[in-house]
Amino acid sequence: MASILEIEQLNVSYNGIPALQNVGLQAEKGEILGIVGESGSGKSTLLKAVIGLLGDNGRAESGRVVFEGTDLLRVPAKALRGIRGARLGMIFQNPGTSFNPIRKIGDQFLEAMRSHGKTDRTAAIQQILEMLARLGLRDGERILYSYPFELSGGMNQRVAIALAMILRPQLLLADEPTSALDVTVQAQCVKEMMDLRDSLGTTILLVTHNMGVVSYMADKVAVMYAGRIVEYGAKADVLNCPRHPYTRALIEAIPQIGGGAPKGIQGQPSAAKGTPDGCDFSSRCRFSDNICAFERPVMNDCGQGHAVFCHKCFSEVLHEGVRVNGY
Amino acid sequence: MKVLELTDIKKTFWKNKQCFSAVDGVSFSIEKGECVGLVGESGCGKSTVARMITRLEKTDSGEIFVNGENVTRCKGKALRDMYRHIQMVFQNPVDSFNPRLKLGSSIGEVLANFGTPRGEIKQKVERLLVQVGLEPAMAMRYPHEVSGGQCQRAAIARAIAIAPELLICDEATSALDVSVQAQIMELLFRLRKETQMSYLFISHDLALVQSICDRVLVMHRGRIVEAGDTREVIEHAAHPYTRLLLASVFPLHPDPQWKIPDVPTAQGEEGDACRFWQRCPSCGELCRTERPSLRKLNERHDVACHFAE
Numbered sequence: 001m002a003s004i005l006e007i008e009q010l011n012v013s014y015n016g017i018p019a020l021q022n023v024g025l026q027a028e029k030g031e032i033l034g035i036v037g038e039s040g041s042g043k044s045t046l047l048k049a050v051i052g053l054l055g056d057n058g059r060a061e062s063g064r065v066v067f068e069g070t071d072l073l074r075v076p077a078k079a080l081r082g083i084r085g086a087r088l089g090m091i092f093q094n095p096g097t098s099f100n101p102i103r104k105i106g107d108q109f110l111e112a113m114r115s116h117g118k119t120d121r122t123a124a125i126q127q128i129l130e131m132l133a134r135l136g137l138r139d140g141e142r143i144l145y146s147y148p149f150e151l152s153g154g155m156n157q158r159v160a161i162a163l164a165m166i167l168r169p170q171l172l173l174a175d176e177p178t179s180a181l182d183v184t185v186q187a188q189c190v191k192e193m194m195d196l197r198d199s200l201g202t203t204i205l206l207v208t209h210n211m212g213v214v215s216y217m218a219d220k221v222a223v224m225y226a227g228r229i230v231e232y233g234a235k236a237d238v239l240n241c242p243r244h245p246y247t248r249a250l251i252e253a254i255p256q257i258g259g260g261a262p263k264g265i266q267g268q269p270s271a272a273k274g275t276p277d278g279c280d281f282s283s284r285c286r287f288s289d290n291i292c293a294f295e296r297p298v299m300n301d302c303g304q305g306h307a308v309f310c311h312k313c314f315s316e317v318l319h320e321g322v323r324v325n326g327y
Numbered sequence: 328m329k330v331l332e333l334t335d336i337k338k339t340f341w342k343n344k345q346c347f348s349a350v351d352g353v354s355f356s357i358e359k360g361e362c363v364g365l366v367g368e369s370g371c372g373k374s375t376v377a378r379m380i381t382r383l384e385k386t387d388s389g390e391i392f393v394n395g396e397n398v399t400r401c402k403g404k405a406l407r408d409m410y411r412h413i414q415m416v417f418q419n420p421v422d423s424f425n426p427r428l429k430l431g432s433s434i435g436e437v438l439a440n441f442g443t444p445r446g447e448i449k450q451k452v453e454r455l456l457v458q459v460g461l462e463p464a465m466a467m468r469y470p471h472e473v474s475g476g477q478c479q480r481a482a483i484a485r486a487i488a489i490a491p492e493l494l495i496c497d498e499a500t501s502a503l504d505v506s507v508q509a510q511i512m513e514l515l516f517r518l519r520k521e522t523q524m525s526y527l528f529i530s531h532d533l534a535l536v537q538s539i540c541d542r543v544l545v546m547h548r549g550r551i552v553e554a555g556d557t558r559e560v561i562e563h564a565a566h567p568y569t570r571l572l573l574a575s576v577f578p579l580h581p582d583p584q585w586k587i588p589d590v591p592t593a594q595g596e597e598g599d600a601c602r603f604w605q606r607c608p609s610c611g612e613l614c615r616t617e618r619p620s621l622r623k624l625n626e627r628h629d630v631a632c633h634f635a636e
Contacts, residue, residue, distance in 0.1 A: 038504040153369075182368040182531065183575040184590050190577070191587045209505060212577025216587075239579065253509035255534040257561060257576055262538060264510030268474055 003066075004029050004170055004203045005050070010063035012042075012049050019045045019058070021227045027220075029170070030201040034218030034235070036211060036250070041224040043207040047173045049073075050205070051090055052080055067171060086116040089164035093176035095156035099148040105159055106144030109166060116167055131162045135192045154185035161189065165196055172204045178213060186210075190217060211254050215239055220305075223247045226280035229299075233306030243308045245285045279311065287312050329395070330412070330493045330525045331380065332356040336389030338375055349375045351549035352389070354621075357493065362519065362526040364540035364557070366533050366572070372549040373529050377497045380527070381415050382406060394492070411441060414486040418498040420478035424470040430478075431456075431466025434485045441489045455484040458521075459514055476507035480514065487518065495527045500535070512539060533572055537561050545569045548602040551621060555628035565624055565635035567607045601633070609634055 003026040012020035020042045027033045035043050048054050050065050052072060065072045067088065072080065092098040099108060106128070113124045125144070132140040135158045148156055157177065164172060177193070178186040190213055197204060206217055214221060214235070221238040223231040223246065231244040242248045252263040267284040279285070282292035297311045338350040350372040357363050367373045378384040380391060382398075391399045398409045417423040424433050434455060435448045443451060453463035459480040470478055479499065486494055496515070500508040516539060518524060530536050536543055536557075543560045545553040545568065553566040564570045574588040590606060601607070604614040613633050621631045 038506055183533075184368065184571060184588075187575040187577075187587045188590060210577065211505075211579050215579050215581065216577050250506060251579065253506045254579060255509075255512075255532065255538045256579060257534045257537060257573060259534070260538065261516060262505075262509035262512055262535075264508075264513050265506035266510075268476065268507075 003027060004031075004068060005205070006064070006066040007046075007050070008064045008066070010046075010049060010065060011061040012045055012054065013059055013061055014045075014054075015057045019227050020049065023063070023227075023229055025222055025229065025232065027171070027203045027205065029203055030197065031220065032197060032204045032206055032218045034214035034221045035205065035207045035224060036209060036214055036221065037224035038209070038250075040226075042227040043224055044175050045227075046224070047090070047175050047205060047207055051084060051088060051173055053090075082116075085112055085169075086167045087169050088171050088173070089167070089169035090173040091157075091160055091164045091175065091177045094180055095153055095160050096148065098160050099156070101148055103147075104144065105146055105148065105151075109144070109163060112163065113166065118167075128162070128166060131166050132159070134195070135159075135162050136188060137162075154181050154189070157181060157185075157189060158192065161193060161196075165200070165202070168200055168202075170203060172202050173207075174204055175207045176209070177206070179208065179210065186213070193217070211239070211251065223250070228280070228309060230281070230309040231307070232299075233302075234304065237304065237306045243302060243306070243313045244310050245287050245312070246281050249284075249286075279309075328359050329356045330359050330361075330393070331527070332392040332395075333376075333380070334390045334392075336376070336379060336391065337387045338372070338379060338384065339387055348549055350379070353546075353549075353551055354389075355544055355551065355554065357525050357527060359492065360519075360523045360525055361542065362528060362540045364536035364543045365527060365529045365546060366531065366536050366543060367546035368531060368572075370548075371546045373546050374497055376546075377415065377495050377527065377529055380495060381413060382409070410491075411489055412491055413493045413495065414489070414491040415495040415497065416479070416482050416486050416499045419502050420475055420482045421470050423482055424478065426470055428469075429466065430468055430470060430473070430481045433470075434466070434481065434488055437485055437488045451488075452484075455488055456481070458487075458518075459484045460510075474507075475503050476510060479503060479507075479511055483511075483514065483518070487522070487524070490522065491524065493525045493527065495529070497529045498531070499528075501530065501532070508535070515539065533561075534576055545572070550602065550631065552603070552631045553629070554621065555624075555630075559625075559628045563628070565628065565630040566603075566632045567609055567635075568603050571606070601631075 006026045008024050010020055010023040023046060037043050049060050050072065060073050109128050110124055118124050129140040132143060137143055137158055143159060178189050181189060194217060196202060208214060218235050221235050222229045223244065225246050231238055231247045238247060242251060249265045253265055255262045265284055277294055277296055279292045279297050282288040291311050297309050299307045299309050300313050301307050302313060334354050335352050336350060337352055339346050339348045353376055365373045375384060379386045386399055390397055393409055393412050401409060431452050434452045438448050438451055452466050456463050456465055461477060461480050500511050528536060528540055540557050543557050544551050547568045553560060553569045564573055571588060578585060599618050600616055601614045601619050604610040611634060619631045619633045621629045624630050
């Protein structure tokens with residue numbers, strides 16, 4: 001099957017400071033790709049680079065972002081407008097700020113639909129109400145005539161998901177879609193996104209720091225650190241049998257019900273520096289030695305699409321007891 | 328000995344000429360050296376409880392005792408003395424410092440206010456910074472110059488500067504990355520061992536609370552619905568709301584049978600009855616008319632539900 005999205009050797013910088021380095025990944029139709037990492041690791045920048053929202057000081061220096069056969073980095077602005085919204089949707093982290101505060105929800109839906117050629121108002125409203133009902137919002141009529149501030153955070157986020165999905169995009173970019181929500185509301189939103197994926201076959205790039213959500217939703221997982229993907233593979237491989245020390249440390253830092261005290265990762269999360277040599281994680285890594293400090297690792301393939309950016313990914317020490325929690 | 332005791336405290340806010348009961352009769356106490364967790368979703372009143380204890384908010388009714396002394400309406404010198412016993416760490420570390428003061432000055436200010444001689448302040452600040460795992464040189468930085476995790480460490484240093492008996496952490500790690508959150512938790516753990524301080528640890532994250540606390544209080548819409556020893560509450564959750572909370576946490580390695588729970592949304596007024604009845608799977612007639620009060624299930628476990636057993 002051809003990939004919906006293929007990112008190759010993508011380098012992005014803000015004001016000349018590198019934020020993404022040699023990022024490559026691909027997503028098939030209907031697949032959910034989870035992207036995890038600490039803040040500053042470049043997760044959000046990756047999504048912004050795909051949809052072209054890097055802003056004035058951000059620049060995609062090199063690489064390709066191929067979406068359904070077109071390279072989004074080289075598409076003229078006018079053509080990009082036709083793709084964005086219609087075939088490429090995005091959900092932002094903060095539901096309160098992703099809407100225009102002084103226009104009613106319904107108008108914002110209609111504007112999006114009109115600009116992509118859906119001009120029949122009655123049919124459009126019918127379609128919106130259907131989508132809202134699907135997301136568990138029964139009183140759609142009232143929502144259409146409400147302003148964003150009149151709805152609760154959970155409702156706003158569901159409406160934002162509905163707005164992103166209304167034109168049935170092939171690819172949905174979700175930037176921390178449930179992080180601002182309470183656990184019970186988060187559970188509902190996750191369920192609804194899964195339902196939409198199952199019925200519409202949407203591909204989702206899911207950025208989140210909640211490993212539990214990734215574990216539930218994702219098919220593949222990419223772990224990012226300092227602007228690079230350091231581990232990439234099927235969900236079961238990455239979460240149950242992590243091979244990068246960073247992935248393992250990240251998993252151990254998560255508090256779990258019935259689990260012990262979470263273990264911290266020493267040192268500060270580092271931003272992408274573009275240091276000429278050495279592994280970015282070496283200063284915080286339990287397993288690092290000379291080679292890690294002086295030579296940059298390469299992406300090692302461990303089989304079945306499981307790739308790890310580490311010198312030690314084949315080492316015995318690292319793999320002792322590598323399976324977490326009885327898996 | 329009880330460091331803190333609350334008896335039936337209440338708080339109502341007025342919004343759009345409507346009365347909204349944020350905290351509706353909360354009672355609990357914290358023993359010396361104990362770590363108590365307060366969990367609940369946003370808007371359940373957990374932060375209001377913390378703000379009432381620290382007198383950032385007035386209490387409508389009910390009493391607050393610190394070390395046996397009634398501090399509900401104390402002011403002036405008595406209030407200052409109260410802050411000797413109780414200190415607080417807030418959610419957003421950068422905002423909780425004066426942006427124009429260096430971290431060292433902010434911490435030193437607390438020491439000066441509580442009677443440390445001028446000459447000793449600098450040395451003491453450095454010792455505090457080391458105690459929370461920061462370089463002494465951090466004293467010369469401004470809040471915006473350090474990372475969130477470092478700033479939260481400094482906030483903890485400030486809170487423990489006068490060796491309080493109770494530290495209130497209001498979502499102290501929610502603004503931080505998981506890796507940094509775990510570091511802060513390790514620090515709180517260590518400080519507790521070193522100083523025998525009591526904690527009131529407020530969070531929305533049940534998994535986090537259970538990793539550090541001896542006792543957990545679950546709050547729902549202004550009331551405590553379940554309270555007890557952490558293991559007891561986690562393993563034998565009796566209130567349907569606690570069960571819902573537990574079931575809504577996405578496990579890292581889920582069982583194949585694990586499913587997202589169905590949650591009906593609550594609508595309309597709930598009156599004086601159980602505030603959870605509209606969302607409750609096991610709601611009966613009694614729940615719509617009568618408010619359940621907190622009753623003992625066993626020695627270490629209380630629940631406010633008519634049907635829990």
